[in-house]
Amino acid sequence: MPDDLVGAVEWSVGTVADRLGISAATLRTWDRRYGVGPSQRTEGGHRRYGEEDIHRVRVMARFTARGVPAQSAARVALSMDSERLTIETDSDRPQAGSPVRHGTVEAICSAALSLDAESLSRIYQRCLREHDLVTAWTEVFAPALRSMGDQWGGGSLGVECEHLASEVLATELRTVIRLNRPRTTDTFVVLACADEEQHHLPLLAVEAELARHGVAALGLGARVPTEALEHLLMARRPSRIFLWASIARQVDERLWQVLAAVRWPLDVVLGGPGWPVDLPAPAHTVTVTRVHTLEGATETLLAAPTPGATVRT
Ligand code: B12
Structure with a gap:
């Protein structure tokens, strides 16, 4: 039709x-x-x-x-x-017509299923060569990850395949970061996964895209304990922080108390499906923004700082 x-x-x-x-x-x-x-x-x-x-x-x-x-x-x-x-x-809809995606998601899943690291690496590299990072992530990598997650959930793909596909992708994303690493560190953006959160590929994608725009970030990776985050925030007073959560978080966890105690202008950008629907109010110097795509995340992190306390969903 x-x-x-x-x-x-x-x-x-x-x-x-x-x-x-x-x-x-x-x-x-x-x-x-x-x-x-x-x-x-x-x-x-x-x-x-x-x-x-x-x-x-x-x-x-x-x-x-x-x-x-x-x-x-x-x-x-x-x-x-x-x-x-x-x-x-x-992202739920079939995009068979997309020339970027066509067949590539299936090829990634099949290489993961056969534990074929070399093919995975080749396919990821080809995508990153032929398309910009946002397109490669949005149209190929993320759908492939979701598909593998579904196959894992259905019992047709082992967790070892998921690990391999993630590891190889992490290597390729780190290569993009290394090749584009900005020389200056004027802008100070912190990227971290929530406490106990193991899914850190979206963080690497954000770090790589920021690097491509000449912005340095401090990528802390997976499972950043809230106490460690608190220590870093208080000691270094960054102006921006991006936090990722795939797994559900609680409204009464310590992180919100930490953010309520911040006394300098801080933009908190939240990505991932794990964050609660109703967020506790932040301190008056903190702006909390939820983002829903890689493009949205990088645009928000690259934009001029927002004054005043708000929660934007
Ligand atoms: C790879 C993977 C792993 C790897 C992580 C490796 C790594 N280095 O990151 C490993 C094997 C370690 C792992 C472990 C686990 N995993 Co896992 N994993 C995945 C998988 C396949 C991809 C994760 C990912 O990177 N997603 C990124 C994108 C693709 O996620 P998305 O949610 O679809 O994105 C949405 C938005 O966030 C947005 N979006 C997409 N990309 C981006 C990028 C940015 C920057 C932004 C802002 C938005 C955005 O668009 C999407 C649509 O709205 C997912 C499947 C899935 N659907 O995500 C399961 C998945 C997240 N895992 C799951 C589970 C259950 C687990 C485990 C608990 C399993 C276990 N029993 O041990 C553990 C531990 C989890 C923990 N404590 O953190 C479940 C989570 C269900 C839930 N909500 O509770 C999922 C959904 C699989 C499933 N189908 O059930 N996992």
Whole structure:
């Protein structure tokens, strides 16, 4: 169906269930209990989902699959406008037409499955040679990682394959960092994973992209204990910090107390699906911004500092 017609079509609950792989009963419950459902009904009262309704259901499904309680997931899904829903669900959609992605994601997964480090390295390098880093990450590396995560979740790919694919990618990203390392360290940006957080590839992607823009960063990598982060913040007073969390964090953890005690202008940029929906208020000198893409993260970190205390989602 042509893209311009897709938006005009309305779908029944059964069709949406088939399309998204979510049971019709769950869809009805989400609609009844949380208001995440169709914006239209037929005269006979049957549910009719539009494309935006389907995007919202997708966001709800993604959050609940990650362990977010249904009520909070619904709150987030309902708070998103049409543009934000499209950004959030873009990465879910098949992009067979993308010349960058075509076949490459599958090639990466297959090389990981055969524990073929050489091919992995070759494919990553080719992508980085042929495309800018943001494109390579967004269209190939991140979808490949998600696909491997799904295959691991389904039991068809061993964790050793995931480790290998991650290790080789980390090496390639570090090469980009090394080759572009800025000589000056005028701007002081700290990049860190939350306490106990092992997923640090997005940090490397951010560091590499900042390096390509001539900005030096202090990349602290995975599992940065909150006490260590606190010590670094208080001792070095950076103006920017990017924190990544794939795994769910709590609203009552010590990190928020640390940020409430900051007394200088600090931009805190949060990336990853692990951060709580409702963030505790920061100190009045701190600005907290959530980012949702590599491009968004680097744009925010490269922008001029924002004065005053705010939380931007
Ligand atoms: C590689 C990997 C690992 C590697 C990490 C290696 C490394 N050096 O980073 C290893 C093997 C160590 C690992 C360990 C574990 N992992 Co793991 N892992 C992954 C995998 C495949 C990729 C992680 C990644 O880099 N993601 C980056 C992007 C691709 O993540 P994303 O969430 O899709 O991104 C979204 C946004 O954040 C945004 N986005 C994409 N890229 C970027 C970049 C930036 C800068 C920004 C701002 C946004 C952004 O777009 C996406 C859509 O919104 C994911 C699968 C997945 N879906 O992420 C599982 C995954 C994150 N892991 C998972 C789990 C459960 C684990 C373990 C707990 C398993 C275990 N039992 O031991 C452990 C330990 C976790 C811990 N305490 O930190 C689950 C998490 C589920 C959950 N939310 O709780 C996932 C989702 C797999 C799954 N399908 O279940 N993992």
